Amino acid sequence: MFQSALLSPPDVVPRNKQTLVDCVFQGWTRSAPKQLSWQLERLVSKESWAEQGDYLHLNVTYQLLAGTPSTRQKFLTIGMSSVKRKKGSYLVPTLQSLFSQSSREERSSMVVVVLIADFDVRWITSTVREINSTFASELDLGQLLVIHVSQKWYPPLTGLKRNYNDAPDRVSFRSKQNVDYSFLIHYSAGLGQYYLQLEDDVFSAQNFLTTIRKHIEEQNAKKDRWAMLEFSALGYIGKLYKSADLPLLARFLFLFYQEMPCDWLMSHFRQLMTQRETILFKPSLFQHMGTFSSFQGTFNKLKDKNFEEGLYTNPSAEVYSNMSTYQKYFPKLAWDPGEGFFWGRSPGRGDYLTVVFLEPVVVAGILVETGSGGKDLLDSGQVELGQDVFTAAMKSCKTFQSLGAFMNGKFEMREVDKRHGSASSCLRISVTAGQKDWLIIRKIRITTNVKEQKNS
Known part of the structure; x- marks a missing residue:
């Protein structure tokens, strides 16, 4: 049977008290107060046939680790998943960049959803504590949510097909990443009118949301169907979707999770949604800041040459x-x-x-x-x-x-x-x-x- 934190409320512990992870670590949980359940109801649009009839069940239960879900739909949901790295973490600087590069009005129009996609309880606890202390205001205002999915909801992550002759550990890593994104996107459906996929090691251009809004309006005015707009040329960074398409995207990533990396799957999804060509906007609004990859801590110097940190406002x-x-x-x-x-x-x-x-x-x-x-x-x-x-x-x-x-x-x-x-x-x-x-x-x-x- 379908389960979701937004349909079946998760275990919630108030942010100013002990976190849920602390409670789990000590072997007990606290049920969500009934008055919170209406706030957690899914705001997803019923335009998706997959949601209308509850087709293609995606069984997953979420734990809300920090933040207060808003009672109204925002303009933009920004999603990212984060795992423990062997050499430091970029998550907090990434969040700081998103909020500091946005005006008060822009912050009120967006919600950032972070899926803590690791199973190391001590690391989860320390990460949530740091987020609580650094982003108290954003959490209270419903601009930042931190969620977690138990390992029991994941499909097999070992013994998978070795497509492209990838090593087994590489296959496991990229397959889990696809499932992480599937769960993240499924949770985020309907929280905003649009959804932006980021990684947890990027910094953003100034007033990126205003620029995104402008490009969406221009694209919608053309009346050509689109499924994905790109605000970075790199990987699965800066890819934007309509919320109505998220239920299908979440199931697509889950269904083909072991076939290929997520940035390859997203191209197939775009084409299946009848958008043949990429729609890439320049300059890029997001830059990869990470030096060490989340996969085995390998060195990664990937940079987007089209990124400009300052807002591009040159008139015609x-x-x-x-x-x-x-x-x-x-x-x-x-x-x-x-x-x-x-x-x-x-x-x-x-x-x-x-x-x-x-x-x-x-x-x-x-x-x-x-x-x-x-x-x-x-x-x-x-x-x-x-x-x-x-x-x-x-x-x-x-x-x-x-x-x-x-x-x-x-x-x-x-x-x-x-x-x-x-x-x-x-x-x-x-x-x-x-x-x-x-x-x-x-x-x-x-x-x-x-x-x-x-x-x-």
Whole structure:
């Protein structure tokens, strides 16, 4: 018979008292108060046929180790599972990154669910204690839940098929990981309108939730069916699903748990849900921080080259330059998100790259980075803001005001709006002295003051 903590309430111990794990360790449990049971009822949408008739039973009981489930559905559920590593833990820094990079409004729109997917009771106890002490506010506000599933609910994890000639211990590891994710996703169904899968060793970009919301709205406006949006190119990091699809995804991972790794299974699921091509957004919103893998503590230096920690807010614009461009390294690549850049041949005094905004904006912050590996830096140059667009051979502005010069190939300025509060129509990078070296403009990033913009 189907069992779930959200249908059959788990053993719960208040966070400010002894944790459930402590109680289990001493051989006793405390039943959940009846008044909590209504809070724990599943909020899952009945759009899923698997839930409508309770088809494809997934027998599992959850233990709620910390946190208070919200009585209302959030916009986004973020799920991750965590196991004991041989060389330290990244779980707490990962959670700190998620919450610290989010505004108060964003935190109120999300819930992070952590499945403690290990069976070492002492490690579970110490981990839950650290989470309780570090994230007291988030736990009280229903923004963080910590759950656990007993080993008895897991299918066989040894003696499995050795597909791809993987070693037996590798097969056991990746098969258990699939089951971990299956249980995690099944629990999370309906807690939010959308579900984001992360690993427990990542750090996030600033205001990632706002960026995700924007991309979801844009994707839904296209009216093309999608099953998975990707906000990182790595593994099972930054993959987003609709809550209505989670019951099927949970059962899919469970059904094929021993066949292949989870990041391979997710691609098959996407295709089965009739989304043929990947939908990957750049820059990536999540970066892998772990150095040592959860599998045998092996060294892992995997990084996402498209990650940008700061929020990408560049408005729509056209980009022009009078510098000779090398091959296909066009000026606009320095403005667009991702790893692209502008590469020009030896610039002379008076050469420029001009960004012309489609709509005037109040610029609050500017970051311009040039060069690569210490080469092709802009030796002498300045950044300027302009007004009054006109069109000649190229679009530009009639008047410009200098903000300052480059230092060691980089220009960065905050609170620009306090000096230059009116809306600008152009941003120009001007070369103030010729150089023999070529020039790479790797990144132009601005932040805008939306409030001032509306008032101007």
